[in-house]
Amino acid sequence: MGPLPGANTTTGEHPALDAMHSALDVKPHCEAPERLSAFLKVLEEARGKRVLIVIKGHPDPDSIATAMAQRHFGYFFDIESLIVYFDEISHPENRALVKTIDAQLHQYREDMDLSGFDFMCFVDTPTPTLPIHLDNPPPALSLVDHHKAVGGFETRFTDVREDVGATASIYSEYLEHSKLGLRPGNKNDAKLATALMHGIRADTDDFMLAGPTDFRAAAYLRSFLNADLLRIISKQSITARTMEIIQRGLNNKVIKGTFLFAGVGFVRDEDRDGIAQTADFLLRHEGIETVVVYGIVNGEVVDGSLRTNSPTVDPDAWLKTLFGANAAGQHYGGGRRNKGGFRIPLGLFARCQDRDALWAIGKKTIEDLFFEKIGVEKDKAASG
Ligand SMILES: [Mn+2]
Numbered sequence: 603m604g605p606l607p608g609a610n611t612t613t614g615e616h617p618a619l620d621a622m623h624s625a626l627d628v629k630p631h632c633e634a635p636e637r638l639s640a641f642l643k644v645l646e647e648a649r650g651k652r653v654l655i656v657i658k659g660h661p662d663p664d665s666i667a668t669a670m671a672q673r674h675f676g677y678f679f680d681i682e683s684l685i686v687y688f689d690e691i692s693h694p695e696n697r698a699l700v701k702t703i704d705a706q707l708h709q710y711r712e713d714m715d716l717s718g719f720d721f722m723c724f725v726d727t728p729t730p731t732l733p734i735h736l737d738n739p740p741p742a743l744s745l746v747d748h749h750k751a752v753g754g755f756e757t758r759f760t761d762v763r764e765d766v767g768a769t770a771s772i773y774s775e776y777l778e779h780s781k782l783g784l785r786p787g788n789k790n791d792a793k794l795a796t797a798l799m800h801g802i803r804a805d806t807d808d809f810m811l812a813g814p815t816d817f818r819a820a821a822y823l824r825s826f827l828n829a830d831l832l833r834i835i836s837k838q839s840i841t842a843r844t845m846e847i848i849q850r851g852l853n854n855k856v857i858k859g860t861f862l863f864a865g866v867g868f869v870r871d872e873d874r875d876g877i878a879q880t881a882d883f884l885l886r887h888e889g890i891e892t893v894v895v896y897g898i899v900n901g902e903v904v905d906g907s908l909r910t911n912s913p914t915v916d917p918d919a920w921l922k923t924l925f926g927a928n929a930a931g932q933h934y935g936g937g938r939r940n941k942g943g944f945r946i947p948l949g950l951f952a953r954c955q956d957r958d959a960l961w962a963i964g965k966k967t968i969e970d971l972f973f974e975k976i977g978v979e980k981d982k983a984a985s986g
Pocket residue numbers: 664665726748767768769805
């Protein structure tokens with residue numbers, strides 16, 4: 603196919619100039635050409651700088667892959683990138699991913715000097731703020747995400763698309779339509795392609811929830827990825843302790859209509875992902891459209907996961923109205939199209955030595971809120 607009228611073409615007469623221009627070129631047929639060229643432009647502005655790529659929350663396949671993709675783009679602009687994360691990589695599958703794919707992520711430590719960076723790039727998160735306090739945080743260069751847009755912040759470049767299943771799909775689109783895309787036969791690019799494909803699969807429930815952008819991204823990634831590597835990293839392993847949490851979820855489930863609620867009691871910090879895995883599992887229960895699983899993690903917070911197939915439940919709005927916000931205006935919960943989560947600090951109550959009493963209070967409070975929300979009283983709810 604020849605170049606479209608108006609498409610950028612290089613003449614070859616000025617190789618240096620051509621090389622410079624081509625880094626900023628956007629290929630024809632791009633879904634969002636103005637966004638891609640704005641993205642490349644801010645990278646050009648950050649040429650030669652030090653950039654901190656920030657993963658917020660527990661690193662998952664989508665955030666890991668997109669942090670790597672952001673770093674990939676940085677290479678072409680001589681940007682020195684460091685990927686940092688703050689919360690443990692709790693899911694065994696994600697630990698395998700990081701190792702197999704050689705993601706080179708750095709867990710935040712207090713002796714790290716983050717103020718030495720010129721910019722920050724945020725991936726797969728709706729707000730460009732660090733989870734730690736810095737007196738003078740570096741300015742946010744970019745934020746690329748697919749969660750519910752919250753706005754009210756400043757970045758040089760923002761691309762938030764709520765209708766896309768994974769942030770990895772957006773970065774794949776950048777790769778496909780820029781001149782800085784994946785190179786056939788390049789081993790690092792194969793790892794990146796594999797990580798991105800895994801990210802899309804993970805966030806779209808293996809394409810069950812994928813949209814056009816996700817499918818186009820997968821079609822692009824297909825020829826670059828390493829199929830053996832993909833097989834290794836997507837092999838699901840469920841730890842014995844997660845099995846135990848799933849079992850508690852099954853024992854304690856309460857079903858009302860198409861809703862299923864399950865409190866799983868106390869969960870260790872390193873097992874917190876078991877709550878989400880339990881929610882995923884229980885959503886397969888016949889006749890159930892929405893699942894909420896919660897537990898007390900690390901004795902400090904009530905942590906919960908929502909999963910839904912319901913066309914009428916919007917996880918983000920549902921959890922935000924249910925739990926509201928703290929004094930600083932931060933919501934206790936939120937989500938995207940088919941899933942959400944919440945985290946409510948127990949504060950002073952965490953000091954309670956009587957764990958049974960603490961669990962009883964937590965469970966009662968949360969259940970009452972849920973049942974009120976779905977319009978039933980707790981005592982009328984059938985126990986499953
Ligand atoms: Mn994501």
